[in-house]
Amino acid sequence: xxxxxxxxxxxxxxxxxxxxxxxxxxxxxxxxxxxxxxxxxxxxxxxxxxxxxxxxxxxxxxxxxxxxxxxxxxxxxxxxxxxxxxxxxxxxxxxxxxxxxxxxxxxxxxxxxxxxxxxxxxxxxxxxxxxxxxxxxxxxxxxxxxxxxxxxxxxxxxxxxxxxxxxxxxxxxxxxxxxxxxxxxxxxxxxxxxxxxxxxxxxxxxxxxxxxxxxxxxxxxxxxxxxxxxxxxxxxxxxxxxxxxxxxxxxxxx
Amino acid sequence: xxxxxxxxxxxxxxxxxxxxxxxxxxxxxxxxxxxxxxxxxxxxxxxxxxxxxxxxxxxxxxxxxxxxxxxxxxxxxxxxxxxxxxxxxxxxxxxxxxxxxxxxxxxxxxxxxxxxxxxxxxxxxxxxxxxxxxxxxxxxxxxxxxxxxxxxxxxxxxxxxxxxxxxxxxxxxxxxxxxxxxxxxxxxxxxxxxxxxxxxxxxxxxxxxxxxxxxxxxxxxxxxxxxxxxxxxxxxxxxxxxxxxxxxxxxxxxxxxxxxxxxxxxxxxxxxxxxxxxxxxxxxxxxxxxxxxxx
Numbered sequence: 001x002x003x004x005x006x007x008x009x010x011x012x013x014x015x016x017x018x019x020x021x022x023x024x025x026x027x028x029x030x031x032x033x034x035x036x037x038x039x040x041x042x043x044x045x046x047x048x049x050x051x052x053x054x055x056x057x058x059x060x061x062x063x064x065x066x067x068x069x070x071x072x073x074x075x076x077x078x079x080x081x082x083x084x085x086x087x088x089x090x091x092x093x094x095x096x097x098x099x100x101x102x103x104x105x106x107x108x109x110x111x112x113x114x115x116x117x118x119x120x121x122x123x124x125x126x127x128x129x130x131x132x133x134x135x136x137x138x139x140x141x142x143x144x145x146x147x148x149x150x151x152x153x154x155x156x157x158x159x160x161x162x163x164x165x166x167x168x169x170x171x172x173x174x175x176x177x178x179x180x181x182x183x184x185x186x187x188x189x190x191x192x193x194x195x196x197x198x199x200x201x202x203x204x205x206x207x208x209x210x211x212x213x214x215x216x217x218x219x220x221x222x223x224x225x226x227x228x229x230x231x232x233x234x235x236x237x238x239x240x241x242x243x244x245x246x247x248x249x250x251x252x253x254x
Numbered sequence: 255x256x257x258x259x260x261x262x263x264x265x266x267x268x269x270x271x272x273x274x275x276x277x278x279x280x281x282x283x284x285x286x287x288x289x290x291x292x293x294x295x296x297x298x299x300x301x302x303x304x305x306x307x308x309x310x311x312x313x314x315x316x317x318x319x320x321x322x323x324x325x326x327x328x329x330x331x332x333x334x335x336x337x338x339x340x341x342x343x344x345x346x347x348x349x350x351x352x353x354x355x356x357x358x359x360x361x362x363x364x365x366x367x368x369x370x371x372x373x374x375x376x377x378x379x380x381x382x383x384x385x386x387x388x389x390x391x392x393x394x395x396x397x398x399x400x401x402x403x404x405x406x407x408x409x410x411x412x413x414x415x416x417x418x419x420x421x422x423x424x425x426x427x428x429x430x431x432x433x434x435x436x437x438x439x440x441x442x443x444x445x446x447x448x449x450x451x452x453x454x455x456x457x458x459x460x461x462x463x464x465x466x467x468x469x470x471x472x473x474x475x476x477x478x479x480x481x482x483x484x485x486x487x488x489x490x491x492x493x494x495x496x497x498x499x500x501x502x503x504x505x506x507x508x509x510x511x512x513x514x515x516x517x518x519x520x521x522x523x524x525x526x527x528x529x530x531x532x533x534x535x536x537x538x539x540x541x542x543x544x545x546x547x548x549x
Contacts, residue, residue, distance in 0.1 A: 001467050001520065004319045008452025039315065043453055047314025080453055082315070206317035210519045211328060212281040212302065218343075220281070220290030225522075247310035249283040249302070249333040 006041050006080030011073060017130040021061045021102060022071065029055040030081065033088030034110035035172075035199055035229045039207045041080030045069040049204045049224070051106035051174075052084060059130070061102040085207045086228045089197050091115050093169035097139070098122075098183055100156050100175025104131050106199050107174055111139050118142070118163065122156025122175070125149045157182045165190050172229075174199040177254055181241025184232050196232030200240070203247055213249065216240070256502045257537035260529075263297070265511045266437025266488045267411030268374050270348050272297035272533070273501060273540065274525050277492050277515030278352040278376060278415065279303065279328065285340035288349065291518075295526035298348035300513060301337070303378040304368070305353070305387070306360045308334040312383070313459035318448060323467030323494070324516045325446055327383045327460035330354060334364075341371045350413065354378040354387050358397075358404035365405045374411030377401055377435075379426075380442030382419055382464045389417040389442070395429035402433025413490060415439035416477070418470075423477050424484035431485050439490040439513065440477045444470050467516040468494045475507045482508025482545050496524070498531035505540065506547040 009026035016022055030038065032052050040058060041047040046066040053059035062071050073079070089110055097107045097116045101123050108131050110116055119139040123129045126149035135141050142159050143151030152159055157179060165171055165187055173183050173196060180198050187196045202214035202223040209225030216223060217239040221230065230240075243251045263270050275298040281287040282302035291299055311331030318325050333340075341349060351372040355361040365375050379398050381388025391397045398414065406412040414430035416423055418441040427438050443464025448457045456462070474493025481489050491509030495501060496517040504512050517524045 001319055001322055003321045041315050208519055210280050212283040212287050215284045215287035217286045220287035248308040248331050250336050
């Protein structure tokens with residue numbers, strides 16, 4: 001049992017990606033595999049899991065108390081970081097990435113490392129299509145928005161109708177779980193669920209695989225340790241896309 | 255190394271597949287994770303502690319790993335009576351439901367929910383970081399006795415998990431025995447804390463928490479040794495066990511079985527790993543090992 005106390009990092013830059021999404025860059029680099037996450041300690045408030053969007057950055061959507069507290073911080077403020085944790089994406093050959101909303105965050109370092117050939121990016125509207133410019137530099141980017149303000153007018157999953165998943169060795173996916181479940185359904189129809197790599201989000205307390213708060217049905221897989229990235233064939237007959245659990249462990253339907 | 259004869263055992267009213275149980279609070283929030291641990295070679299499992307109301311637990315950080323151990327202040331998160339459905343998938347298996355309450359009546363109420371689908375109960379009168387629960391009750395022998403009696407009346411195996419954060423753990427053991435406990439579990443975590451020097455504040459959201467892992471093993475061995483001298487009911491050893499030799503040592507101190515928790519962090523297959531080292535067809539009769547270190 002090796003000591004792993006949170007390290008203190010200082011915020012050096014805050015980038016407003018959209019009205020509700022900011023990237024917090026800090027003063028230390030954390031070696032990681034794209035898709036791995038860190039536990040982010042907002043002193044006096046809480047500690048929450050966050051994907052690393054770069055070696056020295058997290059990209060955060062304001063959704064609750066802890067993220068709201070993060071949004072109240074400025075350059076020069078300190079936060080604590082434990083990690084990186086989890087497995088991350090594992091790709092070789094041709095890779096397709098599918099990101100929805102803030103789900104683009106863990107896929108971004110995969111793309112900037114030159115490991116993504118085609119990127120399908122979806123969001124509610126044009127202003128929520130974060131990282132689009134940078135993704136277009138290293139991938140073939142297609143976008144979709146719910147309101148039609150940019151790219152395809154509709155869901156990012158519609159774009160999968162124009163692309164044959166079989167052409168890719170890996171399909172890396174992160175976004176709202178209902179969207180990810182829809183992608184899994186498409187891969188199932190193509191008979192290639194094992195090529196899908198889905199980054200799951202579950203309530204986490206420990207991050208190191210012992211507390212059990214992120215365990216999924218029916219296999220008892222720990223999202224923090226066995227994941228957060230799982231291949232589609234391991235998710236097909238699971239709670240994925242159906243329900244999750246809250247802080248007390250009670251089930252919540254999606 | 256000493257090896258033991260394999261096979262099912264009976265401890266404190268429970269029939270277990272082997273001497274190794276999953277400790278409370280580790281991967282015990284869902285039926286699926288408990289089933290996974292049973293399938294991975296555990297002789298029995300203890301659930302997350304279940305209480306009278308759903309609880310979200312403390313704010314984070316809730317866990318930090320330290321040299322030789324794990325420091326946690328989870329704050330007893332649990333789904334309360336909703337947990338009954340989690341047990342449906344593992345009905346009939348050696349599942350001990352850990353329960354907590356703020357008084358004997360609450361212990362009895364919670365135990366009553368699970369009377370039909372638990373192999374037995376483990377009373378948490380020892381969690382060191384939940385105001386009004388756990389060690390707040392478990393450091394008073396009279397309350398330990400009353401809570402134990404309230405649950406043991408149900409007629410199911412009733413284990414009582416004790417806190418080492420007292421002057422005399424044997425006194426609490428005797429109180430549990432008077433209350434009708436069928437076994438004593440020792441120990442829960444040691445009250446502890448760390449401070450982040452970078453952020454100049456306590457690391458845990460709850461300021462202090464409980465230390466588990468190899469760092470506490472000698473404290474657990476000493477506690478089991480003391481309890482074996484003081485009590486006549488079986489003892490289940492818990493605290494920092496990571497190897498088969500640790501299991502044997504704990505049994506020599508007086509434990510009839512052991513619980514394993516923090517070691518799951520380094521190896522989720524720890525139960526099969528330890529069982530592989532601990533058992534051999536020509537191994538010794540476990541009954542001859544339990545308490546053999548007492549002159």
